[in-house]
Ligand SMILES: Cc1ncc(C[n+]2csc(CCOP(=O)(O)OP(=O)(O)O)c2C)c(N)n1
């Protein structure tokens with residue numbers, strides 16, 4: 255018996271806007287002019303916010319910070335495609351996603367300064383808090399989507415994670431669950447080239463991360479992650495697919511981590527500046543500017559205004575966060591359970607008493 | 616002799632053991648080219664190559680699970696968890712296999728691996744980077760858990776762990792990584808696993824601690840002036856060498872236990888139980904413990920609310936003495 259071909263698979267790569275700002279009109283998503291400007295403005299605020307955060311950390315005003323410079327298109331354009339009722343499920347690098355969802359800038363700074371107060375969020379905002387353990391949050395996105403389905407609600411969940419996170423078992427379990435349960439889940443893998451010091455070639459022998467979808471029976475696509483239009487279009491399509499009950503999508507967004515992993519990292523130890531250089535040419539904000547200019551939605555005046563306003567907003571938020579002080583010692587006990595058991599109440603009373611004696615005593 | 620901090624002492628231990636024994640391999644996230652996020656494995660990849668110093672894919676269950684296989688098949692893996700708070704995906708491999716292979720095969724197969732775990736608070740880190748989980752580790756049957764507190768025992772305990780025939784969780788007090796230096800012998804030496812260390816003799820009271828809290832203990836003792844405190848560094852959480860603690864309490868009649876881990880179901884509870892069993896009639900006052908609290912470890916701005924302080928330790932000592 256000859257061997258037969260059982261299945262053949264392909265992975266598509268989507269680019270709509272090239273590095274010179276040329277657009278493929280057949281693929282160009284319909285986005286209202288107002289919205290195009292909003293995406294641009296959000297990316298600019300994100301960039302300014304990011305660079306300020308690194309400076310603040312250096313001045314001891316933030317604890318640790320994971321910058322997102324260079325990854326704004328992958329984060330902002332995808333989050334922008336969400337409907338209000340959809341869920342945004344971040345890892346730890348997605349400040350731009352919080353910004354897109356309207357979370358106050360100072361809240362993000364306050365969290366990064368080292369207070370849980372900054373990650374309270376709003377009950378109906380459908381934004382999950384920062385998730386630090388790599389690969390732990392994709393399963394939550396699947397659960398969120400399953401719950402929505404069961405409760406007859408049209409809510410998709412968009413979960414962000416990195417190239418490194420695809421090595422964690424839980425990430426792969428999440429994709430498998432989403433396939434088996436046909437949940438409205440969008441897995442957005444930010445392939446930014448690096449997991450701290452480890453390049454993608456050491457993470458996997460696969461040619462792409464997008465192809466991992468094939469094994470789980472979900473849709474997989476690779477997009478130019480620095481192309482706002484491609485990221486937006488792929489996410490929009492994935493939301494529709496999920497919403498119609500047709501299952502989950504893995505989007506691999508090819509981008510690049512322009513900065514350090516976190517403020518605790520020194521990339522000089524493992525990568526050459528020459529590697530970073532070509533990515534400067536691919537800057538997602540500059541590329542989108544070219545597009546907006548061609549569409550007559552952006553001129554020098556507008557651009558200047560957007561950057562100046564971003565500086566102002568960010569400075570105001572930074573100031574608020576600088577004024578923020580640690581809460582009372584009782585705050586660390588209060589949220590452990592709905593009701594405080596007396597065994598913890600006793601610890602709290604002791605903590606309060608000894609802290610007072612030691613510091614005000 | 617050379618002056619070294621804890622990072623250098625651990626690095627030195629790894630280098631000596633890798634030279635001494637070709638079966639020793641180091642694996643983990645960023646341990647190779649980057650030399651580890653704390654630079655603990657710095658330079659090893661240049662000396663021993665990338666087959667023995669492995670930048671693994673980002674997966675803790677993968678790192679420890681493959682280490683189990685390596686250990687069974689003749690290697691001595693020294694796996695790094697980037698922070699102890701990220702070991703949880705690997706607990707399946709630690710508890711269900713590393714800890715049980717010897718028993719399951721009646722000693723025919725063994726699992727001599729080491730998992731290095733930077734632990735503890737005080738470095739203004741993100742969530743999950745600050746916990747002290749030795750009580751959980753100590754409660755796994757078939758696992759040895761050690762905690763270094765200074766450059767000397769950091770080197771000696773790690774070499775002992777690598778040479779140990781059983782799986783060892785090796786906890787590193789990351790807040791102390793560069794906080795102190797000591798003169799360290801150049802050659803390989805061991806600080807035996809399962810040996811409690813009486814650091815300082817004293818007559819009035821016994822103070823028991825380990826890891827990063829040893830420094831807080833010293834500070835408390837200094838603040839007390841002329842109280843004669845016997846200071847004990849447990850070093851091995853399990854198998855706990857409790858006899859020196861019992862002997863000490865028989866002499867002093869009083870005891871305070873200090874740990875950064877949360878209070879309830881913490882290691883102090885076990886030590887108190889052992890003293891109850893072996894030194895009850897010598898006790899002149901109830902034993903006190905100074906600990907972290909049973910709440911999620913707070914983010915940076917509030918971490919000092921959680922961490923034991925020299926003040927709290929000194930206060931407990933005075934209360935026990937004046938009982
Ligand atoms: C379970 C777990 N292991 C290790 C870490 C430490 N860590 C934080 S980010 C990171 C690399 C993640 O790389 P990638 O998934 O590519 O995301 P990126 O940081 O590039 O956005 C590592 C190893 C962690 N936070 N959680």
Ligand SMILES: [Mg+2]
Nearest residue numbers: 416417448449
């Ligand atoms: Mg990455």
